[in-house]
Amino acid sequence: MRVRFSARDDAWSEWAPALRAACPEMHLDRDGDPATFDAIIYAPGGDITDFAPYANVRLVQSLWAGVERIVGNATLTQPLARMVDPGLRQGMAEYCAGWAMRAHLGMDRYAQDGIWRNGQIPPLAAERPVTVLGMGELGQAAAAMLTALGFPVTGVSASGRAVPGVSVLPIAQLDQALARAQILVCLLPDTPATRGLLDADRLSRLPDGAWLINPGRGTLIDDEALLRGLDRGRPGHAVLDVFRTEPLPGDHPFWAHPAVTVTPHIAAETRPATAAPVVAQNLRRAMVGRPLLHLVDRDRGY
Known part of the structure; x- marks a missing residue:
């Protein structure tokens, strides 16, 4: 051939x-x-x-x-x-699980500044609900690894089709899934139906202090709405690996915002x-x- x-x-x-x-x-x-x-x-x-x-x-x-x-x-x-x-699935699952664990354990709280913060004990993973938005091959791989770590995982997909070990909701119940998401992992594709899906209204439905992890597509999130939401604590922090413009311009507000972590589209190669x-x-x-x-x-x- x-x-x-x-x-x-x-x-x-x-x-x-x-x-x-x-x-x-x-x-x-x-x-x-x-x-x-x-x-x-x-x-x-x-x-x-x-x-x-x-x-x-x-x-x-x-x-x-x-x-x-x-x-x-x-x-x-x-x-x-x-x-x-297999490498793509594994890499994406590791990225999502790694940042979910960082959020869950509050690793960024422990500044090396001489202050003893032993009162800040995280709950167990079983007490930290995670929502995975998008249950394709990559979403399923991430959900499986997060489930293995002990997190209760809710998946959201267009069909709501069952996935072993995960409670899956159809996209029509997105608001319900967001409301329970102390950690939200976004792995939806870029389509007309998903662009701007996470707007100001939907971001406001997250619990106070929730973490948003987006290694899927930058078009999913309304950037301005996300920045306003971060200022109000919904979400409390955003880990962003994908953007509407890449490389992310050096003067973009995401770089300077204290509640944003930018990674340079390296989640899954x-x-x-x-x-x-x-x-x-x-x-x-x-x-x-x-x-x-x-x-x-x-x-x-x-």
Whole structure:
């Protein structure tokens, strides 16, 4: 099979060896006659913007979990699959669990300033309700790790479909889920239905002092409403890994706000070592007409 690699120039040296090792029967190229390719491996920053000439392509495999930058491309009529791999799931779960534990244990209270604060004892995890907003592959991975740590976890999804070990509510009951969330983890995709979902009204429904952790999509939250809410203590702190503009401009108010922790979009990286086997499996499925893994629903946008 002949496969076109379309991603940033610096990705080639990192990805090509892993992809070739995982799928040695693949002939991987960075350019060539569009009519000769069977599949495309894609990431934002690649040189393909018009997919129409690639009429024989049976799969466009994204290297990113988010597909909002490509799913609306009118020229893309080929099957599109997003990336979900073990390393991505594990990395996201670890990020969410790590920051949830920091919030839960109040680690930032213990300044090294000579003051003995032994009266500030956290509750047990079982007494700290967590809501995970978005119960796709990454949300389920985060919920499973948080549950294993002892937190009572409520999930929220568009369907409300059951997930083992987690109480799941449909998005219609979002306000109820927010009201119980001492820690809110946001892992929804970027779609028209989710943009600005956490506005001033919804943020005000969080308990006083709640922590908000957003490694999902920056478009989910109304930035101005979040800053006003932080000033009132709802939420009490926000850990933000994703933003409407990235890199986050140096003069953005998030950098200076004492109740905001900015991390530079590092929650869950797609790692070639764990992702290349997933790409190889999907390529082989596409070549023999088997159902594709993580196929994107164009209407839903993910």
